[in-house]
Amino acid sequence: MYFLRMFINRVIVLLALSQMVFSCDKEYHSAGSELLLSTALKSKSFNAPIYSYQSKINYFQTDGLPLAQLGKIRLPGLGTTEASITARLSVSQNPVFGKYTQKREDEGDEENVAVIEEKETITEVYLEIPFFNNTDDRDGDGVIDVLDLDPDDRESDTDGDGISDYTESTNNLNPLSDDSDGDGILDGVDQDNKSYDQENKIYEIDSIYGNREARFELKVYELKYYLSQYDPATDFEKNSKFFSNTDYYESGFFGETLHDGPYQLNFEELRFNYEEDDPDTEDVDERETVETRLTPRIRVPLNKPFFQEKILDQEGETVFSNDDNFSKHLRGLIIKADIFDNELYMLLDMANSRIRIEYEYDQVDTNGTEDDTSDDVTETKSKTFLLSFGLNFSTIKNTNSNAQIDQEILAGQEDKPSQRIYLSGNGLFSTLKLFEEDGQGDQLLDDIRNNQWVINEANLVLYIDQDQYNPLDLSQFPDRLYLYKYDYGIPITDFSIDNTTNNTVKNRDKYIYGGILELDDADKPYRYKFRITDHVNRIITDDSINVRLGLVPSNGLNFIGSRSAETFDQDLINYPVTAILNPRGVILHGSESKDPPRGGMKLEIFYTEY
Numbered sequence: 001m002y003f004l005r006m007f008i009n010r011v012i013v014l015l016a017l018s019q020m021v022f023s024c025d026k027e028y029h030s031a032g033s034e035l036l037l038s039t040a041l042k043s044k045s046f047n048a049p050i051y052s053y054q055s056k057i058n059y060f061q062t063d064g065l066p067l068a069q070l071g072k073i074r075l076p077g078l079g080t081t082e083a084s085i086t087a088r089l090s091v092s093q094n095p096v097f098g099k100y101t102q103k104r105e106d107e108g109d110e111e112n113v114a115v116i117e118e119k120e121t122i123t124e125v126y127l128e129i130p131f132f133n134n135t136d137d138r139d140g141d142g143v144i145d146v147l148d149l150d151p152d153d154r155e156s157d158t159d160g161d162g163i164s165d166y167t168e169s170t171n172n173l174n175p176l177s178d179d180s181d182g183d184g185i186l187d188g189v190d191q192d193n194k195s196y197d198q199e200n201k202i203y204e205i206d207s208i209y210g211n212r213e214a215r216f217e218l219k220v221y222e223l224k225y226y227l228s229q230y231d232p233a234t235d236f237e238k239n240s241k242f243f244s245n246t247d248y249y250e251s252g253f254f255g256e257t258l259h260d261g262p263y264q265l266n267f268e269e270l271r272f273n274y275e276e277d278d279p280d281t282e283d284v285d286e287r288e289t290v291e292t293r294l295t296p297r298i299r300v301p302l303n304k305p306f307f308q309e310k311i312l313d314q315e316g317e318t319v320f321s322n323d324d325n326f327s328k329h330l331r332g333l334i335i336k337a338d339i340f341d342n343e344l345y346m347l348l349d350m351a352n353s354r355i356r357i358e359y360e361y362d363q364v365d366t367n368g369t370e371d372d373t374s375d376d377v378t379e380t381k382s383k384t385f386l387l388s389f390g391l392n393f394s395t396i397k398n399t400n401s402n403a404q405i406d407q408e409i410l411a412g413q414e415d416k417p418s419q420r421i422y423l424s425g426n427g428l429f430s431t432l433k434l435f436e437e438d439g440q441g442d443q444l445l446d447d448i449r450n451n452q453w454v455i456n457e458a459n460l461v462l463y464i465d466q467d468q469y470n471p472l473d474l475s476q477f478p479d480r481l482y483l484y485k486y487d488y489g490i491p492i493t494d495f496s497i498d499n500t501t502n503n504t505v506k507n508r509d510k511y512i513y514g515g516i517l518e519l520d521d522a523d524k525p526y527r528y529k530f531r532i533t534d535h536v537n538r539i540i541t542d543d544s545i546n547v548r549l550g551l552v553p554s555n556g557l558n559f560i561g562s563r564s565a566e567t568f569d570q571d572l573i574n575y576p577v578t579a580i581l582n583p584r585g586v587i588l589h590g591s592e593s594k595d596p597p598r599g600g601m602k603l604e605i606f607y608t609e610y
Contacts, residue, residue, distance in 0.1 A: 042609045043456070049444070050460070050603040051437045052551075052590040054408035054418040057427030059245040060565035060575050063393040066351065067132070067581065070337050070394070073210050073345035075585040076476060077468045079400040081426040085335040086248055087350065087392035088227040088327055094320050097385065098361035102316030113373055118361040120315070122308045123382070126356045127220060127259065127333075130297040130349040131267070134204035138503060140166070143175050147202065151504075162188035176202060203296055205267050207347035209583055214342035218263040218300060222255035223248060223332035227391055229324075241564060242393035244427075249334050249395075258303045258333070265344075270294040275382070298348070307357055311385070323390070345583045355387040398426040408590075413569050419592045420465055421601075423481070423553050424585030427565075429575075431486050432460075432549040434539070434603060448540055453607040458536035461602040462551075463527045467595075468587045472524040474517075478553035478584045480507055481515045481528045482560070482576055486550030489562040489574025492535045493544075507556050515554065528588075536605065552579035553586070 062069075069083035098105075098118035109115035138145055139154040143165045150156035154166040161168075161178035168175040178188075205212075225248045230236040248254065272292040310330050314320065319329040337344075365377045400406065405428065408418045417437065421430040435444050460483065466472060484491050495513045502508035508516065512531055520526035538544035555578045565575035593600045 044607060044609055046605045046607065048435055048603040048605055049437070050435075050591055050601055051417040051433045052421050052592075052601060053412040053415070053431045053433070054405070054420075054422060054590070055412050055429055055431060056405075056409050056568040057429065057575060058566045058568060058570070059243045060427065060580055061241050061393075061563035062244050062396065062580065063240075063242040063391060064563070065394075065577065065581065066559070067207070067347045068129075068350040068392055068394050069345070069347055069396060069581075069583070070335065071210070071216075071343075071345035072337070072340050073343050073583050075424055075426075075583075077402050077587050078405070078422060078424045078428065078585040079398055079402065079426070081345070081396060081398055081424075081583060082338075083345070083394050083396045084247075084249070084337070085348075085350070085392060085394055086223060086227075086242075086246070086332065087335070087353075088223075088332040088390045089330055089355070090323060090388045090390035091320065091326050093322060095315070095385065097312055097315045097359065098381075098383070099363055106316075113370065113376065114364040114366060116362060116364055116378070118363065120312045120359050120361040122304045122312060122357060122359045124356075124358040125302040125304050125307045126299055126358075127302055127335075127353075128294070128297050128299050128356055129335075129353040130295050131208065131265075132206040132347065132349055133295055134206050134506075143169070147176060147204070201269050201293070203267070203269065205296055208265070208344070209346075210344040211342035212265060212267070212344070214340055214344040215262055215264045216337050216341070216344065217339040218259065218261065218298070219257070219336045219338070220259040220300070220302060221249065221257055221334040221336070222306070222330075223253065223334050224255045225251075225253035226328055226331050229391060240391075242391075243564075244394065244396040246393065247395045247397075249336065254334055256303060256306055258306060259300050261300070263298075263300065263337075265298070265346075267296045269296060270299065302355065307355075311357060311387070312359060327390075347581065347583075350389055350392050353389045357385040357387065359383060359385065396426060409568055417592045418590035419594060420468075421462070421551065421588040421590045422585070423478070423551065423588065425553055425555075425579060425582040426585070428585065429579065430551045430588075430590075432483075432551060434536070434546060434549070436546070442546070445540065445546070449542075451609065453540075453609055455533065455537050455540060455605060455607050457531065457604075457606040458533045459602070459604045460530040460532050461527060461604060462529070463589045463600065464525050465587045465589050465593075465595075466524065466526075469525075474519075474525055476584065477517055477525045477586050478582055479517055480554040480556075481530075481586075482552050482554035482557075482578050483515060483530050483532070484550050484552075484560070484576060486548040486573075488547070489550075489576065491560055492532060492549070493538065494530070494532050494534045495560075497534060509557055525586075536603075550576070552576055553582040553584055554578045555581035 068085045070085055072080065072082045074080045097120045100115055100118065104115050105117050138151050139148070143158055145151035147158065148156065148165065149158040155164045157163065158165050159176050159178045163173070165175040228240050231238050231240040270293070271290050274289055274291045314329070319325050360380050360382050362378050363381045365379050367375045367377070369375055404420070405422050408420060408422065412418060418430070422428045423430065436442060462481070464477070495510060498510040498513040500510055500512050502511055514530045515528055517525060518527050518529060535544070539546045559578040559581055561577045562574035563577055563580060565573055567573060589595065589600050591601055
C-alpha cells in the first residue's frame with residue numbers, strides 16, 4: 001500500500017537519524033524525538049457510509065449444476081419455494097440384452113445351438129436418485145468425522161471395545177459397535193466374529209432441509225419435449241440453456257405416468273444379497289451374503305411395460321445408434337413432488353442417478369456337449385441394465401408472501417436504499433455501495449485519501465432483523481453469505497487472497513474473509529461479518545474502482561462460478577451458483593433501518609493516523 005510504504009520509510013529515516021545522533025554525541029538530545037512518541041501515531045476507527053439496494057432474480061439458469069432440487073420449503077417472511085426436475089436420459093450405444101445380439105437371435109446360428117430367441121422380459125424397473133452424504137474421514141480410520149471419537153487419531157476407539165477404529169475397519173468389523181456380530185461377546189475377546197458386511201453402514205446425509213420424516217406424493221412422467229444439447233438459436237454452436245422458469249409439465253409436454261404414489265425418505269443403506277446359493281461352497285449360503293450395497297437414496301418402481309417397449313424391445317434398432325437418436329425416442333423424465341404433509345426440500349445427486357432395469361432371458365446350457373442336444377437345458381437367467389441421466393435442470397417456483405419485499409424491490413429500481421435486505425436461494429439478493437450513495441460524487445473518498453490514513457482493517461457487518469423471526473431457529477438461516485463484485489460476477493480480492501483453511505468444521509475455509517453466521521450472547525442467530533480490508537484499500541489508493549457489491553446466500557465456497565440470470569428490471573447478469581444451490585434465506589437490517597441501536601449495517605474502518 002502506498003501510504004503504508006510512505007509511513008514505514010519515514011520511520012526508517014527517523015531511526016537512522018537518531019542512530020547517527022547517538023553515535024556522535026555522548027549527551028542525550030531530545031530535539032525531534034517527539035516525532036516518535038506514541039502520541040504521534042494514533043489508531044482510530046471510522047464508520048463509513050454504506051448503502052443497500054434490494055433486488056430480485058426473475059429466473060436463473062439451472063442446467064449444468066452439480067445437483068438438482070426437488071421439494072417444497074417455506075422461508076419465514078420470504079415466501080415458499082417449490083422445485084421439480086426435468087432430465088434427459090443417456091444410454092450406451094447399441095447395447096446387447098441377454099447374451100446375443102438381436103440380429104443373431106433373429107437369424108439363428110446352425111453352428112451354435114445356444115443361439116435362440118432369448119425372450120428378454122423386464123422383471124423390475126427402479127428410479128434411483130442418491131442423497132449427498134458426508135464421507136469426511138480425516139484420520140482414515142473408516143469412521144466419518146462426525147461420528148468419530150477423535151477424528152484426528154485413527155487409533156481412537158469410538159465404540160470402547162478395546163480395538164482401535166482403524167483395526168476394526170481393516171478387519172471388517174464395525175468400529176461403531178462393541179459387538180459387531182451381535183452374539184453377546186465383545187469384539188475385544190470374540191474369536192468368531194461374523195463379517196461387518198452383514199450390517200448397514202452408517203451415513204451422514206447432507207443437503208436435506210425441512211422435516212426429513214415428511215410424507216409426500218412422488219410423481220414421475222415421461223417427457224415429450226426434446227431437450228437439445230445445442231441451442232438451435234445459435235446454429236447449434238453453443239450449448240442450450242435451461243432456466244428455473246421452464247416448466248414442461250405445465251406446458252403439457254408430458255406423456256405416460258411412470259410412477260405416482262406416496263413416499264417417505266429412507267436414509268438407510270440399501271443391501272441386496274445374492275439370489276442363488278453356490279453349491280460349491282457348502283459352508284456358506286450366498287443368499288445370506290451381501291452382493292450389492294447402495295448408499296441411501298430415493299428409490300421407486302417405474303412402469304415396466306413402458307420400459308419393455310421403449311428399451312428391451314428396441315434391441316438392434318437405430319434408436320440405440322447414437323445418443324441423439326435415443327433422446328428423440330425416449331426424451332426424458334419429469335420428476336415432481338407435491339401434497340406434502342410437512343415441508344421438505346432436497347438437493348439431490350443427479351450425476352449418480354440412474355434407472356435400473358432388471359430383466360430375465362432364456363439361455364441354453366449345453367452341459368459341455370455342443371454336438372449333443374439331448375442334454376441341452378434352457379435356463380432363465382437375469383441381468384441388469386442401467387440408464388443414466390444426462391442434461392438435467394430444476395424448475396423452481398417462488399411464491400412471495402411479504403408485500404414489503406415488493407416495495408423494497410421497487411425502491412431499489414429507483415436507486416433508493418432499502419430498510420431491510422431480503423436474501424434467499426429463490427432469487428432475492430441485494431447490491432451494496434460503499435462510501436457513496438448511487439455512485440454520485442467521491443468527495444468522501446478524496447477526503448480519506450488526503451488524510452493519508454494507513455488502513456489496518458475494514459469490516460462489513462450485517463445484522464439479522466431478529467424481530468422478523470419467532471422463534472430464531474438456527475436451522476432456517478444460511479450458514480454463510482457470499483459477497484462479490486456484482487457487475488462482474490467474480491469474488492472480491494479479500495476472498496481470493498484468503499488461503500486460510502479449517503478442517504474441523506465444514507464450510508469454514510477462508511474464515512478471515514468471513515461471511516459466517518454468528519450468534520449473540522443468547523446463542524441466537526445475530527449477524528454476518530466480512531473482512532474486506534484489501535478491497536477498501538484498493539479503492540482508497542485508486543488501484544480499484546468502487547464497484548457495486550452483490551450479497552447472496554452461500555451453499556459453500558466451492559460453487560463461486562456463475563450462471564446466466566435475468567433480474568427484476570430485466571438486466572442479464574452472471575449470478576453466483578452458490579446462491580442458486582442454497583434454499584435458505586435471511587432478513588437483514590438494510591442501510592435505512594429504523595432500528596439502528598440493534599440493527600443497521602456497518603462498514604467499520606480501523607486506521608492509523610500520523
